Amino acid sequence: MTPTPATTSGLRATVERASLPLLLRLARLPRAVPFIALLTALVVAVVFGGAAGVVLTAVVVVFVGWLMYLGWPRLGTGERVGRVAVLVMAVALCLTQAFPR
Secondary structure (H helix, E strand, C coil): CCCCCCCCCCCHHHHHHHHHHHHHHHHHHHCHHHHHHHHHHHHHHHHCCHHHHHHHHHHHHHHHHEEEEEHHHHHHHHHHHHHHHHHHHHHHHHHHHHCCC
């Protein structure tokens, strides 16, 4: 059972309204394009490392976090756990790149 909010207000409504143009553009792309773009950014970040790698990984983290925030109310528990796990791994990768041993 997926929860659905009756109404949105405040910060969530503002973020949803501001995100709508970009989400509509993303929806027009083939489904694989955003995934391939994020995967490519992560591979380039890992291969090149350094400051560029940290920035690319941070961009991926922000993008995934933004999509997660927008979809959170409609997700079930299992979906939420999976998305949080992906976000935590991306943040860990970013921190590992930013502060190597």
